[in-house]
Amino acid sequence: MASEKIIPVTIEDEMKSSYIDYSMSVIVSRALPDVRDGLKPVHRRALYGMSDLGMLHNRNYKKSARIVGEVLGKYHPHGDSAVYDSIVRMVQDFSLRYPLVDGQGNFGSIDGDSAAAMRYTEVRMQRISEELLTDINKDTVDFQDNFDDTLTEPTVLPAMLPNLLLNGASGIAVGMATNMAPHNINEVIDGTVAVLDDPEIETDDLMKHITAPDFPTGGIIYGYEGVKEAYHTGRGKITMRARANVEELRGNREQIVITEIPYQVNKSTLIEKMARLVQDEKITEISEIRDESDREGLRVVIVLKRNSNAGVVLNQLYKYTQMQQTFGVINLALVKGRPKVMPLKELIERFIEHRIEVIIRRTIYDLDQAEARAHILEGLKIALDNLDEVIKTIRAANNPQEANKELRRKFALTDIQAKAILDMRLQKLTGLEREKVDQEYRDIVDKISEFRSILSNRDQQKGIIKDELLQLQDRYGDERRTEVIYSADDFSVEDMIADEDVVVTISNKGFIKRMPVSGYRRQRRGGKGMKGTTTKDDEYVEHLFVATNHNYILFFTEKGNCYWLKVYEIPEGSRLARGRAIVNLIDIDKDDSIKTFVPVKTLEDEEYINSHSIIMATKEGQVKKTLLEAYSRPRRDGIIAINIREGDSLLEAALTDGESNIILANKKGRAIRFHEEEARDMGRNTSGVRGMNLGKNNELVDMVVIKNTHEATVLAISENGYGKRSLVDDYREQSRGGKGVITLKVTPKTGNLIALKEVSDNDDLMVITERGKVIRMQCKGIRTMGRNTQGVRIMRLDDDGKIAAITRVVNEDADETDNVG
Numbered sequence: 001m002a003s004e005k006i007i008p009v010t011i012e013d014e015m016k017s018s019y020i021d022y023s024m025s026v027i028v029s030r031a032l033p034d035v036r037d038g039l040k041p042v043h044r045r046a047l048y049g050m051s052d053l054g055m056l057h058n059r060n061y062k063k064s065a066r067i068v069g070e071v072l073g074k075y076h077p078h079g080d081s082a083v084y085d086s087i088v089r090m091v092q093d094f095s096l097r098y099p100l101v102d103g104q105g106n107f108g109s110i111d112g113d114s115a116a117a118m119r120y121t122e123v124r125m126q127r128i129s130e131e132l133l134t135d136i137n138k139d140t141v142d143f144q145d146n147f148d149d150t151l152t153e154p155t156v157l158p159a160m161l162p163n164l165l166l167n168g169a170s171g172i173a174v175g176m177a178t179n180m181a182p183h184n185i186n187e188v189i190d191g192t193v194a195v196l197d198d199p200e201i202e203t204d205d206l207m208k209h210i211t212a213p214d215f216p217t218g219g220i221i222y223g224y225e226g227v228k229e230a231y232h233t234g235r236g237k238i239t240m241r242a243r244a245n246v247e248e249l250r251g252n253r254e255q256i257v258i259t260e261i262p263y264q265v266n267k268s269t270l271i272e273k274m275a276r277l278v279q280d281e282k283i284t285e286i287s288e289i290r291d292e293s294d295r296e297g298l299r300v301v302i303v304l305k306r307n308s309n310a311g312v313v314l315n316q317l318y319k320y321t322q323m324q325q326t327f328g329v330i331n332l333a334l335v336k337g338r339p340k341v342m343p344l345k346e347l348i349e350r351f352i353e354h355r356i357e358v359i360i361r362r363t364i365y366d367l368d369q370a371e372a373r374a375h376i377l378e379g380l381k382i383a384l385d386n387l388d389e390v391i392k393t394i395r396a397a398n399n400p401q402e403a404n405k406e407l408r409r410k411f412a413l414t415d416i417q418a419k420a421i422l423d424m425r426l427q428k429l430t431g432l433e434r435e436k437v438d439q440e441y442r443d444i445v446d447k448i449s450e451f452r453s454i455l456s457n458r459d460q461q462k463g464i465i466k467d468e469l470l471q472l473q474d475r476y477g478d479e480r481r482t483e484v485i486y487s488a489d490d491f492s493v494e495d496m497i498a499d500e501d502v503v504v505t506i507s508n509k510g511f512i513k514r515m516p517v518s519g520y521r522r523q524r525r526g527g528k529g530m531k532g533t534t535t536k537d538d539e540y541v542e543h544l545f546v547a548t549n550h551n552y553i554l555f556f557t558e559k560g561n562c563y564w565l566k567v568y569e570i571p572e573g574s575r576l577a578r579g580r581a582i583v584n585l586i587d588i589d590k591d592d593s594i595k596t597f598v599p600v601k602t603l604e605d606e607e608y609i610n611s612h613s614i615i616m617a618t619k620e621g622q623v624k625k626t627l628l629e630a631y632s633r634p635r636r637d638g639i640i641a642i643n644i645r646e647g648d649s650l651l652e653a654a655l656t657d658g659e660s661n662i663i664l665a666n667k668k669g670r671a672i673r674f675h676e677e678e679a680r681d682m683g684r685n686t687s688g689v690r691g692m693n694l695g696k697n698n699e700l701v702d703m704v705v706i707k708n709t710h711e712a713t714v715l716a717i718s719e720n721g722y723g724k725r726s727l728v729d730d731y732r733e734q735s736r737g738g739k740g741v742i743t744l745k746v747t748p749k750t751g752n753l754i755a756l757k758e759v760s761d762n763d764d765l766m767v768i769t770e771r772g773k774v775i776r777m778q779c780k781g782i783r784t785m786g787r788n789t790q791g792v793r794i795m796r797l798d799d800d801g802k803i804a805a806i807t808r809v810v811n812e813d814a815d816e817t818d819n820v821g
Helices: 011-031 041-052 064-074 080-091 127-133 163-167 185-197 225-233 267-279 310-320 344-385 387-396 400-411 415-423 431-456 458-476 606-611
Strands: 101-104 122-125 143-145 152-154 169-172 177-180 220-222 235-241 243-249 253-260 286-291 300-304 324-330 332-335 338-341 483-485 501-507 511-516 541-548 552-557 561-566 594-600 613-618 622-627 650-656 661-666 670-675 700-706 713-718 722-727 753-759 763-769 773-778 803-810
Touching (some): 041 064, 041 080, 064 080, 080 101, 163 185, 163 344, 177 332, 225 235, 225 344, 253 310, 267 286, 267 300, 344 458, 387 400, 431 458, 700 753, 753 763, 753 803
Antiparallel strands (some): 101 122, 169 177, 177 324, 243 253, 253 300, 286 300, 332 338, 501 511, 552 561, 661 670, 713 722, 763 803
16 A cells, blocks of 8 residues: 555564563563562462452352453453463462462362362462552552553552562573572561661671571471572572481381472472382382372381481482472562562562552552541531531522532532531431541541651651561461571481491492491301302402491592492491492493492591592502592592503502502512602502512502501411411512512412401401301411411311402401591
8 A cells, every 4th residue: 555654674673672572571571570569460460350359368269260261351461371370379388388379179289280170179369468469449559551451450569568588489581580489477577677677787687587498398408508698699509308207117127208398399200200219229228118198298108128227318319319409599570670689688678668658658548538538527517516507508508509509608618528518417416426526537637647647757657567567477477397407517417327337348240238347256267257248159259348437438440440439328238138239339331340449537638638648559560649639529420540551450559648668469479568658649640650570470469558567467368268477577678669579488289379468466357258258357366477488277268269358357346446547
């Protein structure tokens, strides 16, 4: 058509302006709550619509579909599911700390079940949501036209309560998101009163009133730093944990009972995850999981296998499931139509500003109403004081209009006063009624004075806010549901586990377990031993060592990699148990295997990790020393500890303190002793230096780190069960790289040297054969003799049996009880 006008616009400009319009619409009209009433438009419209329909807390329920239709038709031109889903969430006591809608019917569950269709459910307002709408008809808030300009709706609710803090909010806008935590009403009101009393209050002092979020599902806030950060800056990460209790059962068994879970965690998904972990053998100590939740509350029972450690299982559940969850706080809300991230104090200040405005507007409205009534009462008083003349004037008039005119002329009345006199009922002429008019006038005058006083006095306005809040606190106040553990250290799983000595065994097939040291009875030298582990024909215990539950263990593989584990994380097993596959505990490569272990006291103490080193030896005679500090940052997928040359493999690793002597022994019975300073500190990603000259057809079999060289003795053991104890001083100190001296005469009868260990009279000796038999005996039963001898039989072996591993165990009765570096 000729009248059309086409304006060319570049697509970039059009997209930019359109997208900005869209994003602002989402931010302001959909996704973010208003800082004043804590509601998004859809929630505000739903509550206002229910209020309009008279669906108060003490009235009958009405069908949800009715309120959805009301909100859609009048205020919210979007999908019905958007409105109904919002109403459903306002009903759920596991979603909102203080539900705003009272529902009847199926409104979903903590298992993620969806609500019934809106035609089946019924709703009405909760009493607390009525407090958000109090005085809305007193011109306390601005109204705007609805989508078709036929009605008006409030832009914000008067909100007597700081709903944004009470129920929190979550929403994703365009380029921004909000995630605000719910709080306890007693604490929030105490905090708001504190800000009213002292506007200069510091956030730290405010946090004495509002300690932390209070989630509807309870649980535990684990550590306080995230809460502090969120309250000071408006952003922070809060760690939540499920509440779990350990109950004892018959037969030396325990069960974990979960009664509260972190906020917004789906219970059935949580249980499925636990079952999958058991199925995948990530957690092996669980025998049964039952969901016993009912109307009384949540209850998930996890039955453990016999002799399992509940503390360890709990730790694994916190680590691998949503029993521990992070709540990322983003206190983003609309302030005068603009999104802003706010710390705790500003959120309260914005609410107080809003309430002051509401009280001023409400007082102006009440003042106008009171002055209008006073004006009428003044006219009535004039009429009652001149009653006969008024009656005469009215009777003489031909019609009401003429009467009105005459009254105004004779008594100097306004049109409103004259109308009120003409509308007055005859009963007002009685003496009692006349007294009521006088009393009402006096009361109105007092009210007008009070209203004017409120409008001119900010302290009085704050006092009203304070009084109203304290009344609401009495009405709705309840106890905290979420417990706060202020320091994560105060709630450590380690605290539940005794720090006692345990024996850790590992089979050649890679199965690991820990047992109390007391599980082995001592036997005299030469005994047959007792069965230590149930193994298959081709499986035997290859490694055995002693540590305490709270120690770290550094695992070193044949390829020179290092992995970490806390001792208590190793599953406890009986003496006959096979144990658990290490590959399920640490992420080791399939073509690699654990070769040696170094228990260390701690990886957190700076002085300790910088004064100790790890020294390693390979079968080809290489040695390498690295500061323990290089291993102080555990990684699940491990790190390189030493570069292993082709054809070589790691043999042993040990902890040194800077003053130690190193003894290397080879299978042909020779040993070399040198000071650890001979091996300088090197980085992790190196191959080391030559420790011993082996010659042909030879290899290292052991490495010993000696601290007290003058009193110490070493025990050499051959594969056929012969052993010999010698003084360390018998091994003269040499430079590294030599051939060493004879430590045990190797013959066909003795077999090759298999191990060299430092021992004392206070130690016990533990020896394991390839078939899994174990013997424990006191080392003082083995006499000290010269190093250049054959030794004595220390263990009788069955036909074709050979020794697989030996270790020393510190005697519990001895003064020295610390086995780890």
